[in-house]
Amino acid sequence: MTTTTRAFRSASLVLWGSLLTYALGVPGTAPAPTGASRGGAARVEMRDVMRWLDLDRNGRIEAFEAAAAIRIEESYYDEDGPEGFSQSEILDLFEERREYAREMARDLIAEYDFDGDGTLSRAEASFELLASFWELDRNRDGALTEAEIRHFDHDSVRSYVMGEEAAIWLGIDPDGDGEAPLAEIDPEEYDVAALDLDGDGTLVRDEVARYYARDARGATFEIAGRYAVMNGSITGATLGRLMRILVEEPQVDRILMEEVPGTMDDVACQEAALLVHRHQFHTELAPGGEAASGGTDFFLAGWRRKLGEGARLGVHSWAEYDALGEREGGDLPRDAPEHESYLEFFRAIGIDPEFYFFTLEAADAYGMHYLTAEELIRFGVETGDGDVDDGGAQALGDEEAGDQ
Template sequence: MKLFSPSMIAAAILLTGCGSKSVDNKTTELHAIKPADVAAYVADYKELAAKLSVQIDGKNSAIEMLDFDMDEGVIYIRYDDGIILLGYDFENEKPKNELAVVRHSDSENALMGENMQLNEQNIGTSITGYLVDKQTAGHYEFSMLFNKSLISGGNSQLVVENNSAFLSGTIGTKTYIQFKELLLDHPSVNRIVFKSVDGSVNDDINMHTGRLIRQAQYTTVMMSDGEAYSGGVDLYAAGVTKEYQSGGKLGVHAWCCEEDKDAGELGKNHSAHGAQLTYFREMLGKDLGPEFYFFTINAAPADDIHLMTQAEVEKYFYNN
């Protein structure tokens, strides 16, 4: 079994401290998730997320994604007593039998997974085996239930201060739920401030999160020390009015992949653009919306990022 590198263990220690057919894309309305199906989609997510759990040496705990590293192929998972490092095949979207645990109580000594077995179930993948303490030779029984909701939910935080809500983290289905709750629980909020949003793990639901922002008539705010990338920029675009301070970072790039190609490599009438074009026509207008979308997917490939210039920010967000 491949062992986790010292740098990956160190990262976990730090974390403990804190379709192909062509269509007329100019007019056709397309949705990855139809608006009428969003409620059922979120209900399915909640059902799956409720089943996420880990048991270590007989003690049960809920789990949630803390972070992930696609280059290293690892997901950092928070549980009650520390951080779990789970090997993950991002290309094929499935976990590996590579695992380690860093406990809050002994963050310098990682427990390493041994004899890990993966078994597919209707509600996800069960991962079972033993954790070994290399210093004491202690063995602890380990079992965890993993399913797609762990990643697709993201790890965003939406913190309310007075009439503003501060958004940070990786956005996903959890973010949509947070905005639904914000609308119900904090009707006086009228500003969404982007602190550090590194992108979306679920673009399909993210577009509906943007629609919640627009329907609520929120102002979206990028402060001089703020940053939003990829799907975070999609949400920033949803503000009925937008505020931007020089120095704030808005990063865009192509999404991946369709037919093993970045979005920028597809023809303009490719159906895979349809849902995003529908979204940006709603947010920025029938002409500027598509122009902005094609600008983003041609500005940088999926594995890179383009930071928007002041002129680009003004062109796309303050002339509509």
């Protein structure tokens, strides 16, 4: 283990020890709070700590994962750049998260409480809540109160799977017969061919759920010499996995993307992509490979970029969801403040911000537009300085590859 790696892990353990002290309310080396935080919080619950730092939701917190969680949080809260968190800022952070949970609970009840009794029954609960209904219903009375809904983990795998499955299925199975032939689905409106896991040309609901459950595990990286071969969607855990490669695999300078269909978290995706750009990793899309949505943003962050033969890059509009509905980036005027973080990202990686507005108009959030040869040239997508046709292809067959 390198000195850098030991220091990295030691710093994370110090952070973990401090948070553990707060959570359990026991004496420790961390100083006790000297005053009330902005939100008046005096204690951090272990559940809150795990939701913050356990990005892959596997019940364990690893050093690089914790570092990634902190960096992602910094991008939300620190406008002047990464400076870490003081004790009072950590307490404020968790109070803000609790207030957000309260607001979401109130919004969900306002939207779905059809009988007006102030609670949500199973028949009234949203698709995301249904996945965790009995876990949340602590008194087993068959109804969720605002206090119970506050404990709902909106970033959990179950929440993601149920939400994505419901949104897609309602659109592709309008007659409700439980089957959706691909031949009857407009790919420009719903790009769902990859969800046909058994390849029979017809989607059933279980296939959609299994696809998104697999998708939620996040992108993996296999090390093959100077290459990190990437497959899967970008999640909060992706940044930590890239940090591990940066520290423990210093020979890696190229990311060979095979299938990267998108992201579950735009902020986490941008932070992972910015790390790629700042450390001058090259990105290559393997022959016949595909990257879409956040996967395309990640590819564009490469210091140099190359597309293999038959590779495709997909783009579409982003969408925001909350208890009261959804809206898409393409529905907003060009000067709307919601665009700014995306524009800053593309400026930071050297891509014309006009590309961002192009993606919003190319396809809605449920569709996908694949860049044409003319569009690839127009936006300078490919720099041409890569090894997809030789080194990259060789990396795909390297039997000594290791998982990250």
